Amino acid sequence: MYTRSTHVIIDSRALRSNIKLLKDHLSAHTEIMAMVKANAYGHGIIECSRIAIEEGIKYLGIAFASEGVQLRKAGIDASLLLMTPPEPEELDAIIQFDIETIICDVDTVKKLSEKANEHHKTVNVHLFIDTGMHRDGVYPEEAVAMAQLIITSPGLHLKGLCTHFATADSEDTSFMEEQLHIFEQCLNALLDHGIKPDLFHVGNSAAMIRIPEQIGSLARPGLSMYGYSPIPNSFNEIKPILQLHSAVMSLRRIKKGESVSYGRSFIAEKDTTIATIPIGYGDGLYRGLSGKLHCIIEGTFYPVVGNICMDECMVDIGDADIVIGTRVTFIGKNGEAHQSAEDLATILQTIPYEITTAISARVPRIIV
Template sequence: MMSSASYNNIKIDLAALRYNYDQIGKLVGDRVRIMAIVKSDAYGHGLLPVAEVLSDAGASTFGVAETEEGVCLRQAGCEGEIVVLLGAPAESFAEVIQYCLTPVVYDLANLAALSISAEKKGARVGVHLKVDVGMGRLGIMPSELKLFVDEIGRLPGVYLAGILSHFPLADSNQSSPTLEQGRRFAGLAASIGTASDGEMVCHIANSAALIRYPETYFDMVRPGITLYGCYPGAESVLRGKLSLRPVMSFHSRVLQVKEVPADFGISYGHTYVTGRLTSLAVLPVGYDDGYLRSVTGKAEVLINGHRARVLGRVCMNACLADVTDIPGVQPGAEVVVMGRQGDDEINADEIAGWMNTISYEVLCLLGGSNKRLYIYD
């Protein structure tokens, strides 16, 4: 449990979140709906505070991973459409119906059971049918589309509210596979015709596609990582097309400053040995805080406006920074692990490079492991 006296905190800039949503809206235009992806606790930013800001900004559709997240949104007063991207297991049908959630479907038995549950309660549940056009993850194969559409039309407790798919390569510099998958999806959507009750939304574009491939917008786009101020893929290529501001930053403080002599082993395993008289800053940041051991030997932090190398292995609750060449470092000095200090910045992509992962994982790790402070400047 994290108290108000936690050494570390994650700052969530809600004004930056609002800015990013507005920029995405300008890019895709008024005719394209936006499904704000807030799954996984809004990528570590906090489900309810994020959804509240996005609702105020005009978001009317939200994407969550599981039913529980959708229920949380409804109980907090969220009135928009809530799409449950992983679908709904039978034990959650009562909540799906009670809270008017929209599950993604891809299984006939599950679909039939949902219809029975809804019919018993005098309800009809809108569903989004997921088709796999090349991801190999959730979704029916294109050859099964007619079977599923016909079955949805036959079942009294459900109706077809949308069709969706997902791009596996939209963040790649290879455009042909994504464009081909987009064309395939368009053909599948067109083949459904008027099989749905009223308006049926078609959506496939993730953050990368909404920046790179406007021809894949269809009725709705699904920004995730871009809402939180990170670019999917090569940032330099995408920055000119969409202006974003980082929403999350990670702040800590110096616990102790001490000098150690040359030839002094640092941290577990003595994987680093000092080559000179070295001034060390002990920081209360470790892998329990989402700062993984994989950054060992690569990471830097910002102290007094300068970069300080992290020396030796990262521990569970601590790491050590070399402040020998940084003047005036004292216990209590602010440490920026991710974010801006002075004229320098360490962003999620840089940390992801040290961890050999992607910015998505960095945000989820840091945001889910530390006390969050919300600011709106």
């Protein structure tokens, strides 16, 4: 099979180990819904979903119906939950491909009920409560009325009640606790009206680490499953499963005073050797890393110099005896040296989620 020298390696054993560690951290009544949206945070949605299912996971979390269609066409038969409010254009796919969805508004209830009834299908829905993040969901005071509308709407089944925390990764847990209290009030209000959802869930990776006993019947780990804790210096047993490698494509000698790449942002201070690597911002290596990033070649860090291009970047290797075809590592281990997605995120003052999800589809994922 054809592949590029630029590729991602996914460590399946590490993924399986991370899933087991997360399961062991949860109480017996809580199952995992593996979040595989955004191409499994850049790790490969089909491959990671299959491994998760092999490890006993029954629910997969997605962001758009198209991701559910992709999974179904790949033969994935686990329960799928759409965790963003469905758009009108997605309703047919939700019904056709047996996708569960959150519900955030009356109009969607009516339209989804009509379509489900037309197709003689029942769609499982999860009522989403806006407990304070103010992104999606119904207001807490609307929860009972919305739940009553759902259970009286033909073709719909109220499978779950859920919310999402805004600050679960913060040291100050007061707002998370406030959100949890509001959610519990909503759940109790439904129960008081004789409405009992099958499932209730609130917990992303940070929440399931902080309050594993309180996150409900489903936990929704995302990046923690792929090896990064959202809370610094916690849950260090999990290991990153992704490595990003390329190879030296060409070598050229330049003289002192000569420049490299667009804009001539790098001027050589002495005679040196420039290695060209076939990876660029079209692959997810942000242009904003230009002049700040190092890569690893034969266990040694070398600076990426000049502006990162769409398809290539250049590395100053000095007088090192490096040949064309030598492996170049941007994320992962090379010799005794190591660099993580967190390291790249620190340079850009962002989060590792952004680094891994940015790795584009044209970069092959190889499962080992």
